[in-house]
Structure formats: structure tokens, C-alpha cells
Amino acid sequence: MAARVAILVSGGGSNMLALIDSMTGDHPARPALVLSNDPAAPALARAQARGVTVAAVDHRPYGADRAAFEAQLLRPLMAVRPDIVCLAGFMRVLTGEFVARWQGRMLNIHPSLLPLHKGLHTHRRALQAGDTEHGCSVHEVTAALDDGPILGQARLQVQPDDTAETLAARVLTLEHRLYPAVLRRFAGGDRTRLDLV
Numbered sequence: 001m002a003a004r005v006a007i008l009v010s011g012g013g014s015n016m017l018a019l020i021d022s023m024t025g026d027h028p029a030r031p032a033l034v035l036s037n038d039p040a041a042p043a044l045a046r047a048q049a050r051g052v053t054v055a056a057v058d059h060r061p062y063g064a065d066r067a068a069f070e071a072q073l074l075r076p077l078m079a080v081r082p083d084i085v086c087l088a089g090f091m092r093v094l095t096g097e098f099v100a101r102w103q104g105r106m107l108n109i110h111p112s113l114l115p116l117h118k119g120l121h122t123h124r125r126a127l128q129a130g131d132t133e134h135g136c137s138v139h140e141v142t143a144a145l146d147d148g149p150i151l152g153q154a155r156l157q158v159q160p161d162d163t164a165e166t167l168a169a170r171v172l173t174l175e176h177r178l179y180p181a182v183l184r185r186f187a188g189g190d191r192t193r194l195d196l197v
């Protein structure tokens, strides 16, 4: 029986697409839901075009009440009973209580070589820090932001003429290779770290 994967998105969903398109054939997982905090997220139409069930819970009416938002976010998730939850460009911070429901079964992709540059604006910060290497990380989600066990990394050499924009584009290409590779391994029960070269 294939593992059921729910993917949480906020925007374009390029990582979501890479994950969906990878879950075919003898892959041990299949997409069960794409869920967004933004009903207008382009990712939703892109998932529907691939026949994946979608849902959205607008976070804005809940303001700072994260628990109230998450109580609604939980409903479509519980309806599909995911074995694995993948955050893919999901831009809301989740509470420890919510994360605890999928402890050890929730993954995220972050555009830096963690533990470097947790949080936002990672490409600009890598340039400002003079990093010669940069890249992306897939990690297990824990209550602490961008802090869980690392399951995979992909890295590149920062070029002298790189800007935050060119770096973001090059890292995104790495993300689209790394996340599907880690998910396939993880869904097959293998948590050994994957370093893409």
C-alpha cells in the first residue's frame, strides 16, 4: 500500500509539482492532498490539473490566532489521513502542537545549507556572509523553526556575479532534484542522509 502524502503550499508550487511528478511507478508514495493557506495560490490549479485533491484554508481571517487557523487546516488533512506531510514553499509557521501530530513524518525544504541561514531571505544573507557554497536542505519538521534532523542537502558554488535572484533560481533547480529524491528514500523507510552532488 503506497504511503499517502499531503503537500502544504503557499505560492507557485514548483516543489509540489516536482514531488507529485516523482510519485509514479514503483515509488512507495502517492500524493493524497495539496493544501494551501492561500485560496488563490497558483499551486492549487497546478495540482488539480494533475488530478490531485486540493483544499485551502485562508489564514487571514484568523489573524494571530494560529491555533484557530490550524484547527481548520487540520480538517482536510484528517480527511485524507496522510502518512507523510511535505511542506513545500509553505510560508506559515506551524505551532509545536500541530507539528507534534506528524512528528517524524513531516518534511520541509529550506533554501540554505542548514544550520546556516534559518528563516527568510537566505540567498541575500548567504551573499552578505560571503559564503562560497550555498544550496538547500530537506529536514524533519520540529517545533523549532528550520531546525529538525537533516535528511538531505544539495549544494552549489556561489559565483562572483551571483545576485540573490540568480542564486534563488539556481537553488530552486537543486530543490526540485533534492526533495523528490529524499521523499522517495524517506517513504521507503530509509532516513539516511542524502547529499546530492
Ligand code: GRF
Pocket (backbone or CB within 6 Å): 009, 010, 011, 012, 013, 014, 015, 016, 088, 089, 090, 109, 110, 111, 172, 175
Ligand atoms: C522558494 O523560494 C523555495 O526556495 C522555497 O519556497 C519558495 C517557493 O517554492 N522552498 P515553490 O515554487 O512554491 O515550491
